[in-house]
Amino acid sequence: MDRWKSGWPGPAPVRGIRRTGELSWIPWKWVRKSYPPGAWREMAPLFDAYRCIYLALDIEGIRSRVRPRQKNDACRRCGQCCAQLLPEPVSDDRILSWVDAGNPAHLFHAPITEGPCSGRFHTGWYHNGVRLRMCPLLLRDPDTGDKFCAVYHFGPGQRPPGCEGFKPNWPHCEVSQRPLVP
Numbered sequence: 001m002d003r004w005k006s007g008w009p010g011p012a013p014v015r016g017i018r019r020t021g022e023l024s025w026i027p028w029k030w031v032r033k034s035y036p037p038g039a040w041r042e043m044a045p046l047f048d049a050y051r052c053i054y055l056a057l058d059i060e061g062i063r064s065r066v067r068p069r070q071k072n073d074a075c076r077r078c079g080q081c082c083a084q085l086l087p088e089p090v091s092d093d094r095i096l097s098w099v100d101a102g103n104p105a106h107l108f109h110a111p112i113t114e115g116p117c118s119g120r121f122h123t124g125w126y127h128n129g130v131r132l133r134m135c136p137l138l139l140r141d142p143d144t145g146d147k148f149c150a151v152y153h154f155g156p157g158q159r160p161p162g163c164e165g166f167k168p169n170w171p172h173c174e175v176s177q178r179p180l181v182p
Helices: 028-034 040-056 059-065 080-084 092-101 104-108
Strands: 109-111 121-124 138-140 147-149
Touching: 028 080, 040 104, 092 104, 092 121, 104 109
Parallel strands: none
Antiparallel strands: 109 121, 138 147
């Protein structure tokens, strides 16, 4: 069975990157920057990761709860910080808490098999055993172009530690995201 015909909206992404209606929440700019032209074999796990997010979460519901950017916001919500953030090791306990909360972040981490963290920690960004070149949790609001985190709404402890403790180094960024609208 063709996995792209089993619930994935739109055509299979094999003829070129297109920004169509159902796929407009994918941050295409960062996909293009992270993957060289013609790297479809490398991109297949990323699009499969997006498919998992699409099936697991109500993206429109999450997007509607993210506060709109204000004129005086220093953060442009361009996604530059998140797209370039390297994940830190995540403990087994945190992975299990994500599973219990229904947080799909656990799908994008693989166990560390070598070194002092072996067997006790996981690392990201992986999907089906393939290392992704960017965080699959970074999404795009198709109406405004602003980027947002797919799991931020789960609350404290539900994002990878590197994301929660991240201090932006770009002059146009905030120290943390704006809270969600109640």
